[in-house]
Amino acid sequence: MSGEELVLRSTRVITPEGTRAASVVVSDGTIVAVRAHDAAVSTHARVEDFGDDALLPGLVDTHVHVNDPGRTEWEGFWTATRAAAAGGITTLVDMPLNSLPPTTTVANLRTKKDVAAAKAHIDVGFWGGALPDNVKDLRPLHDAGVFGFKCFLSPSGVDEFPELTQDQLAVSMGEIAGFGGLLIVHAEDPHELAAAPARSGPRYADFLDSRPRVSEDTAIEGLIAVAKRIGARIHILHLSSSDALPLIAAAKREGVRLTVETCPHYLTLTAEEVPDGASEFKCCPPIREAANQDLLWQALADGTIDCVVTDHSPSTADLKTADFATAWGGISGLQLSLPAVWTAARARGYGLEDVVRWMSTRTAELVGLDRKGAIEAGRDADFTVLAPDETFTVDPARLQHRNRVTAYAGKTLSGVVKSTWLRGQRIVSDGEFSAPAGRLLERKN
Numbered sequence: 001m002s003g004e005e006l007v008l009r010s011t012r013v014i015t016p017e018g019t020r021a022a023s024v025v026v027s028d029g030t031i032v033a034v035r036a037h038d039a040a041v042s043t044h045a046r047v048e049d050f051g052d053d054a055l056l057p058g059l060v061d062t063h064v065h066v067n068d069p070g071r072t073e074w075e076g077f078w079t080a081t082r083a084a085a086a087g088g089i090t091t092l093v094d095m096p097l098n099s100l101p102p103t104t105t106v107a108n109l110r111t112k113k114d115v116a117a118a119k120a121h122i123d124v125g126f127w128g129g130a131l132p133d134n135v136k137d138l139r140p141l142h143d144a145g146v147f148g149f150k151c152f153l154s155p156s157g158v159d160e161f162p163e164l165t166q167d168q169l170a171v172s173m174g175e176i177a178g179f180g181g182l183l184i185v186h187a188e189d190p191h192e193l194a195a196a197p198a199r200s201g202p203r204y205a206d207f208l209d210s211r212p213r214v215s216e217d218t219a220i221e222g223l224i225a226v227a228k229r230i231g232a233r234i235h236i237l238h239l240s241s242s243d244a245l246p247l248i249a250a251a252k253r254e255g256v257r258l259t260v261e262t263c264p265h266y267l268t269l270t271a272e273e274v275p276d277g278a279s280e281f282k283c284c285p286p287i288r289e290a291a292n293q294d295l296l297w298q299a300l301a302d303g304t305i306d307c308v309v310t311d312h313s314p315s316t317a318d319l320k321t322a323d324f325a326t327a328w329g330g331i332s333g334l335q336l337s338l339p340a341v342w343t344a345a346r347a348r349g350y351g352l353e354d355v356v357r358w359m360s361t362r363t364a365e366l367v368g369l370d371r372k373g374a375i376e377a378g379r380d381a382d383f384t385v386l387a388p389d390e391t392f393t394v395d396p397a398r399l400q401h402r403n404r405v406t407a408y409a410g411k412t413l414s415g416v417v418k419s420t421w422l423r424g425q426r427i428v429s430d431g432e433f434s435a436p437a438g439r440l441l442e443r444k445n
Contacts (some may be wrong), residue, residue: 005045006424008383009037010055014356015375026381029423033377034207054419056356057375058090058122058382059338060363062147062310063237063261065330066092069115070100075314075402077119080334081438083312083400085121085428087335088384088417091364091372091441092122096129097151097161098313104129104146104161106138112256113440120438121427122420123382125367130172130183132162138175145442147367148182148235153219154190157284157329163190170226177232184235187219188285200325202277205412207324211286213241220244224251233257235366238311240266240285249304257307259366262296264340265331267308269407279320279327281407283313297348301359307362310337317405332401336394336408338386339415346414352388368444371425381424386437389418 006026013022013034021037025045041047061084068076084092094112096103103109103126128146138149143191151172152163163174176183192215199206220236224247227234236248239262251258265283270290274281281287297375299305313330321327333340337357345355364373372382393412396404421427427434 005042006381007041007045007047008055009047010050011037011052012054012178012352013375014056016361019351019353024375026424029381029425031375031377031379031381041128045062054352054386055375056088056352056384056386056387057360057373057379058063058373058420058422059088059359060091060369061089061310061312061334061337061359062093062307062363062367063095063311064092064334065095065098065313067098067314069111071098072360073316073402074098077116077124078121078436079400079402080312081119081121081124081436082433083334085433086400086417086431088338088420089334089366090122090384090422091125091146091369091384093125093367095126097156102129102161103127103146104131104134105293106140109141109144111145117440118438119436121433121436122422122438123441124438125441125443129161129185130164130176132164132168135172135175135321138172138181142179142181148184148278149238150184150186150358151177152186153223154186154193154215156186166222166226167322170230171375172233173234173402174224174230177194177230178427182233182235185223186237187223188215189218192218199323200323202324203324204271204276204278204281204324206276207282208271208288210325211284213243213288216241216285217244217247221247224256226258228254231257236260238263238266238285239296240288242292242299245295245299246306247331252304252418253351260304261307261309262300262305263309264333264337265313265407266296267293268340268344277322278323279324280409281331282320282324282327282406283311283331284329301350307366308341309363310334313431314401314403314405317403320405331407332403332405335399335401336406336413338384338417339392340408342388343413346388352386356442369441370444372417379389379416381421383421385418385420387416387418388414390414392416407432
């Protein structure tokens with residue numbers, strides 16, 4: 001908006017100082033001021049008044065499997081970023097696996113960027129991958145701008161992205177720590193998984209038994225020990241087990257450079273409600289019991305868990321078979337993450353300020369995106385306009401994901417995203433999308 005100002009007004013603007021009635025002034029895609037609601041507006045400014053709808057900073061989702069290129073029948077940058085925009089997400093960071101090739105070399109990163117560039121409706125960054133045989137590629141990927149490196153401690157589900165042994169974990173962690181990088185970890189212990197009951201069939205209880213809490217707890221305990229010895233910065237992905245929370249809290253008190261995420265499905269869905277054969281609810285680690293969920297919410301409130309991300313991990317519908325042992329494990333959540341979390345959060349007495357902190361501010365901080373995550377001067381003019389009191393019933397046919405399989409089908413959720421803005425441009429409004437305007441992001445330091 002070169003040479004022109006845009007003013008966004010709302011009686012509920014979520015700022016770092018709290019919720020207030022305000023006018024947010026934008027110029028050249030950047031927030032230049034947050035003023036009083038009734039502040040005078042320059043004669044050439046365009047004013048958008050949202051009344052009592054809430055104005056949030058655009059959400060930042062740092063855990064998304066786009067699967068493009070290579071498995072684009074599962075998902076792609078066009079559909080994933082449209083779904084994200086429809087859900088109020090203005091930035092995502094793409095996981096290195098499930099695409100072919102995986103993002104494990106600079107050449108593969110270049111391939112991924114070439115595919116994403118023309119399709120991104122929102123801003124997109126990239127994680128690199130840490131494999132048993134690519135230690136030599138980690139520093140070049142870091143220098144090429146990836147935000148960190150993902151590894152698995154147990155099988156990933158795809159052959160081209162093998163897990164690390166404990167010795168390999170230490171080598172990769174040491175290499176990444178040497179250049180100040182971030183290692184993000186799928187923490188389930190393979191030995192505990194191998195010792196767990198392995199039963200096929202449609203019973204969710206059997207699947208839950210096959211991914212016990214102890215597999216997460218053991219993996220996290222070992223991970224903390226290695227990180228403490230090396231002095232590395234680590235991030236635990238998609239925490240499901242509340243039993244690991246004391247370990248995490250203790251490590252943080254001891255100064256271990258540790259952050260932790262959980263996901264909307266762990267905060268809003270429970271094992272008790274999963275029907276047998278309904279593998280749209282399958283993910284790894286799994287959705288656990290209601291009592292476990294209560295403790296995850298408490299850990300979010302006290303800061304033991306830092307942030308909430310989708311772990312959007314779609315597949316084609318045919319891979320979601322009625323057998324929990326063989327069905328693809330992953331939940332599609334991009335478009336519904338904000339209303340799902342907001343619905344549960346408000347029922348527990350939390351406010352939109354909390355949701356913004358968990359899903360925008362802290363996720364932006366995790367990856368060092370200092371122009372994202374807050375409504376204040378100097379930040380990108382990325383916004384979500386939310387009608388927090390309006391409700392809707394989830395209709396899979398209205399989702400923008402490539403494969404419209406969802407664990408939220410038929411649920412009534414609070415919080416309707418009215419419009420989404422990227423650098424001062426409205427990119428979606430009432431289901432109508434603009435042309436792709438997203439940029440490819442790189443780590444700054």
